[in-house]
Structures are given as C-alpha cells and as structure tokens.
Amino acid sequence: xxxxxxxxxxxxxxxxxxxxxxxxxxxxxxxxxxxxxxxxxxxxxxxxxxxxxxxxxxxxxxxxxxxxxxxxxxxxxxxxxxxxxxxxxxxxxxxxxxxxxxxxxxxxxxxxxxxxxxxxxxxxxxxxxxxxxxxxxxxxxxxxxxxxxxxxxxxxxxxxxxxxxxxxxxxxxxxxxxxxxxxxxxxxxxxxxxxxxxxxxxxxxxxxxxxxxxxxxxxxxxxxxxxxxxxxxxxxxxxxxxxxxxxxxxxxxxxxxxxxxxxxxxxxxxxxxxxxxxxxxxxxxxxxxxxx
Amino acid sequence: xxxxxxxxxxxxxxxxxxxxxxxxxxxxxxxxxxxxxxxxxxxxxxxxxxxxxxxxxxxxxxxxxxxxxxxxxxxxxxxxxxxxxxxxxxxxxxxxxxxxxxxxxxxxxxxxxxxxxxxxxxxxxxxxxxxxxxxxxxxxxxxxxxxxxxxxxxxxxxxxxxxxxxxxxxxxxxxxxxxxxxxxxxxxxxxxxxxxxxxxxxxxxxxxxxxxxxxxxxxxxxxxxxxxxxxxxxxxxxxxxxxxxxxxxxxxxxxxxxxxxxxxxxxxxxxxxxxxxxxxxxxxxxxxxxxx
Numbered sequence: 001x002x003x004x005x006x007x008x009x010x011x012x013x014x015x016x017x018x019x020x021x022x023x024x025x026x027x028x029x030x031x032x033x034x035x036x037x038x039x040x041x042x043x044x045x046x047x048x049x050x051x052x053x054x055x056x057x058x059x060x061x062x063x064x065x066x067x068x069x070x071x072x073x074x075x076x077x078x079x080x081x082x083x084x085x086x087x088x089x090x091x092x093x094x095x096x097x098x099x100x101x102x103x104x105x106x107x108x109x110x111x112x113x114x115x116x117x118x119x120x121x122x123x124x125x126x127x128x129x130x131x132x133x134x135x136x137x138x139x140x141x142x143x144x145x146x147x148x149x150x151x152x153x154x155x156x157x158x159x160x161x162x163x164x165x166x167x168x169x170x171x172x173x174x175x176x177x178x179x180x181x182x183x184x185x186x187x188x189x190x191x192x193x194x195x196x197x198x199x200x201x202x203x204x205x206x207x208x209x210x211x212x213x214x215x216x217x218x219x220x221x222x223x224x225x226x227x228x229x230x231x232x233x234x235x236x237x238x239x240x241x242x243x244x245x246x247x248x249x250x251x252x253x254x255x256x257x258x259x260x261x262x263x264x265x266x267x268x269x270x271x272x273x274x275x276x277x278x279x280x281x282x283x284x285x286x287x288x289x290x291x292x
Numbered sequence: 293x294x295x296x297x298x299x300x301x302x303x304x305x306x307x308x309x310x311x312x313x314x315x316x317x318x319x320x321x322x323x324x325x326x327x328x329x330x331x332x333x334x335x336x337x338x339x340x341x342x343x344x345x346x347x348x349x350x351x352x353x354x355x356x357x358x359x360x361x362x363x364x365x366x367x368x369x370x371x372x373x374x375x376x377x378x379x380x381x382x383x384x385x386x387x388x389x390x391x392x393x394x395x396x397x398x399x400x401x402x403x404x405x406x407x408x409x410x411x412x413x414x415x416x417x418x419x420x421x422x423x424x425x426x427x428x429x430x431x432x433x434x435x436x437x438x439x440x441x442x443x444x445x446x447x448x449x450x451x452x453x454x455x456x457x458x459x460x461x462x463x464x465x466x467x468x469x470x471x472x473x474x475x476x477x478x479x480x481x482x483x484x485x486x487x488x489x490x491x492x493x494x495x496x497x498x499x500x501x502x503x504x505x506x507x508x509x510x511x512x513x514x515x516x517x518x519x520x521x522x523x524x525x526x527x528x529x530x531x532x533x534x535x536x537x538x539x540x541x542x543x544x545x546x547x548x549x550x551x552x553x554x555x556x557x558x559x560x561x562x563x564x565x566x567x568x569x570x571x572x573x574x575x576x577x578x579x580x581x582x583x584x
Contacts, residue, residue, distance in 0.1 A: 012316050021313030022321055024304050024394070024415050029314055031456035032324035038402070063457075064464070100402060102316070110330070110392060110419050112456065112463035112487055123316050127402050151443035152479065156457060163455035164323035164404065165355075165448060171404035172356070187444065195404055 009128040011083050013076045015121060026121055028104030031112065032162035034121075035059040036102040039220075039257050040129065044081055046074070046099060047257070051220045056101065059159045064114070065105050068122050073101060080126035096129035098258060102162070132259055137282070140263030140274060141180035141254070143194065145243075146170040149187045150215040158218040167195045181254055183246075183267060186215055191241045197256040198222035199264075201241060201249035202277060207234040208249075210241050221255040221285065228284045232277075243268075253278045260285050301420040303375050305368045307413060318413055320396030323404065324454035326413075327351040328394040331512075331549050332421065336373055338366070338391060339549070343512045348393065351451045356406070357397050360414050365393060372418035388421035390550060394454070424551055429574070432555030432566060433472035433546070435486065437535075438462045441479045442507040450510040463487045473546055475538075475559060478507055483533045489548040490514035491556075493533060493541035494569060499526040500541075502533050513547040513577065520576045524569075535560075545570045552577050 014020035027033035037056050040047045053070045060067035077099055084097050102123040108115040148170045156163070170182050181194035193199055193216040200209045200222075207229045212218045229236040246252070252264035252272060263278035265271060306312035319325035329348050332339045345362045352359035369391055376389050394415040400407040440462045448455070462474055473486035485491055485508040492501045492514075499521045504510045521528040538544070544556035544564060555570035557563060 010317070014316065022316055022318075024306065024314055024417055025302070026314075026321070027460070029318070029321045030394075030454070031460050032454055033457060033460050063461075098402065102322075110390065110417070112459045114460070114464050125316055125402070148447055151445035153443035153458065155440055155461060161457055162322070162324055163457045165325060165453055165455045166445065167404045168319070168323050168325050168406065169355075169447060172406050 011080050011126045013079060013124045016072070016076055016079075022121070022123070023107055025107040025109070026104050027106065027108055027118075028102065028121065028123075028162055030108075030110075032164070033063070034065065034102055034104030034162045035063065035160055036100060036162060037160060037220075038098060038100045041077065041081055041095075041097045041099050041126075043094065044085070046077055048220060048224065049074070051224060052257070055160070055218075055220050055223075056103065059161065060103055060120075062159050063105070063161065065103060065118070065120050067103060068120065073122065073124065076122070076124040077101075077126075080124060084126055098127050098129055100125040100127070104162070130258065136180055136259065136262050137279070140265035140272070140278065142178055142266040143254070143264055144174040144176070144179040144182035145268045146173050146182040146184050146195070148173070148184070150184050150192050152186060152214040154214055157215050158212050160217045160219075171195045180262060184216075185243055189243050191243055191246045192216040194254050197254040197259075199246075200225060200253050200255065200277075201246050202234065202251040202253075203249055205234055206237055207232075208237045208239050208241055211238050219256055221257050221260070224285060225255055225261070225281060228281070231284055232280055251275045251277045253281065255281070303372050303418045305371060305416045308364070308368060308371075314413070314415070315399055317399040317401070318396050319398065319400055319410075320394065320413065320415075320454055322400075322402075324456070325355070326357065326394055326396030326454045327355065327452055328392060328454060329452060329512075330390060330392045333369065333373055333387075333389045333391050333418075335386065336377070338369055340512060340516065341366070343516060344549070347452070347510075347512050347515075348395065351453065352395055352412075354451050355397070355453065357395060357410070357412050359395060360412065365414065365416065368414070368416040369393075369418075372416060376418055390419050390421055392417040392419070396454070422550065428472055428551065428554050429571070432557035432564075432570065434470055434558040435546070435556055436466040436468070436471040436474035437560045438465050438474040438476050438487070440465070440476070442476050442484050444478060444506040446506055449507050450504050452509045452511075459487045472554060476508075477535060481535050483535055483538045484508040486546050489546040489551075491538075492517060492545050492547065492569075493538050494526065494543040494545075495541055497526055498529055499524075500529045500531050500533055503530050511548060513549050513552065516577060517547055517553070517573060520573070523576055524572055543567045543569045545573065547573070 057067045104121045106118040226236045255261040261278040261281040349359045396413045398410040490511045518528045547553040553570040553573040
C-alpha cells in the first residue's frame with residue numbers, strides 16, 4: 001500500500017484513494033463549503049465513534065451535504081490505522097493517532113450556486129497524537145483571553161464547518177507556549193468556547209457551559225460531559241455566561257476529543273486552586289468508552 | 293503545454309504549475325485561510341489590474357499573508373490566456389475569460405496555529421466568461437431578498453477571504469433563474485451587498501453604498517464607482533442603509549468586475565422605472581480602462 005506519506009506522521013485518503021490531492025474546484029477549498037471532525041484513535045479503535053459520526057451527519061445535514069456512510073469512513077480509518085501501525089510496530093498495541101475527517105460539498109463551476117448533483121468529497125487524514133505536557137493533566141492549564149470577538153451567525157452556530165478564520169486569527173493572538181488555549185467571547189462579552197475546545201464552569205453543584213445558538217462549535221466531548229455530569233452529582237446547564245460571571249466560577253475546565261478535560265489554573269490574571277473536576281471527568285469520559 | 297484541462301473551459305496553474313492540485317494540508321482548504329479575486333480578461337488584458345492587485349495585496353496583508361508579486365501573477369495569467377486563445381483561435385481578438393486568483397497562507401500541520409514559515413500558495417484559474425442575458429444590461433435585473441443575515445465581524449469585514457459559507461447559503465435561497473442576485477442584510481436590517489456584487493442606491497444627487505465596516509466584501513468595482521460618481525455629478529456616500537430606506541431610492545444598481553453595473557428593476561415586489569445610471573456607469577467603467 002502506498003498511502004500518501006507527506007512525512008512519517010501524515011497519511012491521507014481522499015475518497016479512499018491514497019496519494020490523492022484536492023481539486024481547486026472543490027467547494028471546500030473555494031468557499032469552506034464543508035465540515036470536519038477530529039477524533040482520537042486508541043489501540044486501533046476510533047474513540048466514541050458513534051458520537052462523532054452522529055455529529056458529522058448532523059453538521060452535513062445542516063449544510064445540505066450528503067454524509068458518506070459510517071462503513072465507508074470506518075474502512076478509510078482502518079486503512080490509515082494499518083499503515084500507521086506498520087510504521088511503528090513497537091507501538092502497535094498502544095498506538096494513538098489523530099484522525100481528521102473532512103466532508104466537502106464536492107466540486108462545482110465557479111460561483112456560489114450549489115451544483116444540482118453534488119458529489120461530496122471525503123478526506124480522511126491520520127497524524128501523530130499531540131505530545132501534551134503532563135502538567136496539563138496534573139496541574140491544569142493557563143488560558144489566554146482572546147480579543148477577537150466571535151460573530152453571531154445562528155444559521156452556522158454549533159456546526160464544525162470549514163469557515164474557521166476567526167479561530168485562526170484568535171490562535172495567532174498568543175505565542176506563549178504555556179498558554180494551552182484561548183477563551184473566545186462574542187461582542188456582548190459572553191464567553192463562548194476556546195479556539196480548539198469547549199469550556200465548562202462549575203458554580204456550586206451546577207455545571208454551566210455556554211449557549212452556542214449564536215456562535216461556537218458544539219463539540220462531541222462537550223455533549224458527552226453534559227450527559228455525564230449527573231454521575232458527579234452536578235446539574236448541567238447550558239446558559240449565557242458573561243466573562244465577569246465566568247471569573248466567579250468555583251472551577252473551570254476545557255475539553256475536547258483529544259485531551260479529554262483539563263482543569264483551568266489561570267485566566268486573565270486570576271488563578272484557581274488545584275481541584276479535581278477535570279480528572280474526574282477524564283476518568284468518566286474514558287470509562288464511558290465501551291458503550292461505543 | 294499541458295495546463296490542467298478539467299474540461300474545455302477550465303485551466304489552472306498552482307504556483308505556476310499546470311496539472312497541479314491542492315494538498316489537504318493547505319490552510320485554504322482546512323480553514324478557508326486565504327483570499328481571492330475574480331476579474332475579467334478582455335482581448336488578452338486583465339481589466340483594471342492595478343485595482344485588483346492592490347486589493348489582493350491589501351486583503352493578504354489584513355490576514356498576515358505575503359502576497360506574490362504582480363509580475364508572478366501576471367505571468368500566470370498570461371500563460372492561461374495563451375492556452376485559452378489557442379483553444380479558441382477564432383475568438384483570439386475578442387477573447388473574454390474570467391480569471392480567479394486564490395492566495396492561501398500555505399500548508400501547515402493540523403491545528404489553527406500559523407506556521408512560523410508559511411509559504412503561501414497561489415492558485416490561478418481561467419474559466420469561460422459567463423453568458424449574461426442581454427436583458428440584464430438593457431432592461432435591468434430582478435433581485436431576491438435573502439433571509440440569511442450577514443454576521444458582524446469587523447476584523448474580517450471588507451476582505452474577500454475564503455470563508456464564504458454565508459454567500460453559499462444565501463445563494464441557495466432562490467432557484468428562479470430570473471433573479472440575477474440576492475440582497476443581503478445584517479441582523480439590523482441594514483442592506484450590505486448582494487451575494488456576488490455590491491449595491492448602490494441613488495437618492496436625488498447622492499449615490500449611497502452600504503458601509504462595510506462590519507460585514508460584506510468591498511469590491512473593486514464598488515471602489516471605482518465611488519471614485520467615478522463625481523463625473524456623473526453625483527455625490528458618493530458610504531452609509532448605513534436600512535432596507536426601508538433602500539426601497540425609497542430613485543435608482544438602484546448592482547456592480548461587480550464581470551458585468552460592470554446593472555440597473556435593478558425589481559426587489560421585494562417593488563419595481564423601478566427603466567433609468568440610465570447603470571448604463572452610464574458601464575460606459576464610465578469601460579472608458580476608465582486605459583488608465584490601468
């Protein structure tokens with residue numbers, strides 16, 4: 001098998017084809033007309049596959065894109081896992097990789113009008129798992145407070161689509177590698193999310209996460225935490241959270257599908273004590289595995 | 293020469309290379325992290341090149357992307373013109389094509405962080421000139437009133453970047469081929485632009501076009517009309533235009549770099565008499581040619 005190997009840690013399949021590239025007429029390239037997902041593959045298994053696939057289908061549906069079947073995507077992922085394990089046979093049992101799936105509306109002529117018969121393109125990419133600092137899990141993380149404000153677009157809110165310039169610009173605001181992520185607000189100083197993760201704030205026995213009906217990406221791990229919070233005797237709430245309110249939280253955590261959950265240790269010159277919510281959630285997120 | 297020929301009317305150069313395609317790690321594809329321009333080439337000459345190149349440089353600059361030199365882009369365009377003329381020798385003198393230039397930040401690893409040493413990619417595409425109905429120039433056009441509202445993002449406003457899902461969704465709102473374009477408003481019912489053109493409203497001797505400091509694309513033809521309006525004894529104004537005010541205009545026109553200007557005949561069940569502003573502007577836009 002000669003799957004496109006740009007360097008040792010990157011493998012790509014486009015519509016199942018190794019060594020394939022993207023047409024400049026693909027609407028994902030031309031307009032960001034598509035969606036994506038990023039997930040962890042651990043010991044040969046895509047983690048929480050059903051949640052991720054459901055979200056991919058739902059995001060595709062929101063844009064009127066036909067999502068490829070789970071079987072087709074899983075077969076692509078399986079091929080990429082095989083190539084990655086061959087490369088690192090010593091790690092075979094413990095192999096952790098990141099899989100990114102991109103679904104675009106497909107190709108069209110120039111112009112915004114959607115083609116009558118669009119053939120969606122699927123791009124599946126496997127890369128090395130990031131080497132997160134151990135301290136992020138043990139001590140928690142420091143967050144930058146971003147100055148760019150997320151725009152309100154209810155039609156696109158929640159969807160992980162390919163129009164991500166706001167995230168790119170936000171991520172360029174800090175160069176301090178001690179900052180694990182950056183907190184994004186909207187124009188009304190409501191906290192929405194981080195550039196690559198969602199955020200939760202515990203106030204007593206209530207666990208709040210921002211309402212994403214105007215902006216932000218509703219990630220799979222956020223959804224799972226909302227469902228799991230009861231196990232920790234916490235009442236999950238989706239609400240509008242002004243920054244001033246967030247700063248009064250007893251605990252803050254951020255989450256995504258790769259690192260699970262991290263405790264927030266510092267934001268905007270305020271520090272939080274080292275508490276246990278993130279590690280409790282990581283344990284829960286892991287143990288809830290087997291279901292999917 | 294074997295420039296990539298997907299069908300008879302499309303030719304592409306990527307970083308000057310024919311038959312090239314795009315990497316899935318290109319940030320234009322991954323995040324819409326890039327900008328573009330669309331211009332007309334008439335009789336072998338890119339129209340209003342200086343205006344377009346200046347706007348491309350300015351849009352690249354706004355995103356921190358290094359824009360390729362004018363010479364490099366003009367050399368790409370020249371190659372594409374030569375291939376297109378060879379294909380249609382009978383039209384050589386009159387050949388009209390559309391050139392789209394896309395500049396992306398280049399490739400990077402997964403993640404929003406910009407690469408320290410980004411190598412921008414340039415994609416230059418030549419396609420057939422659209423066959424606009426003659427009636428659009430003579431009688432004017434009918435416009436759809438879009439229901440999707442443009443979001444406010446002052447950091448990106450005015451830039452012709454690759455995050456164009458709002459335009460895609462707006463353009464999908466109508467299927468009636470008698471609608472030449474769709475009028476877009478923001479959440480405050482201010483008129484901003486059309487999906488593929490800018491808009492002007494004449495009130496007496498004042499020629500207003502929407503303020504684009506919160507959203508919209510500040511097109512080259514809009515800029516040229518603002519500069520040329522004095523010639524028609526009109527006072528150009530950039531202002532906030534609520535829909536209700538737009539509907540009171542004596543004349544409405546829409547404009548872009550391909551068709552020039554069209555008179556608006558009908559919008560939201562209101563009709564305007566057949567007046568001459570668009571044709572006057574087309575003549576002016578054409579005659580101001582030679583300068584560039």
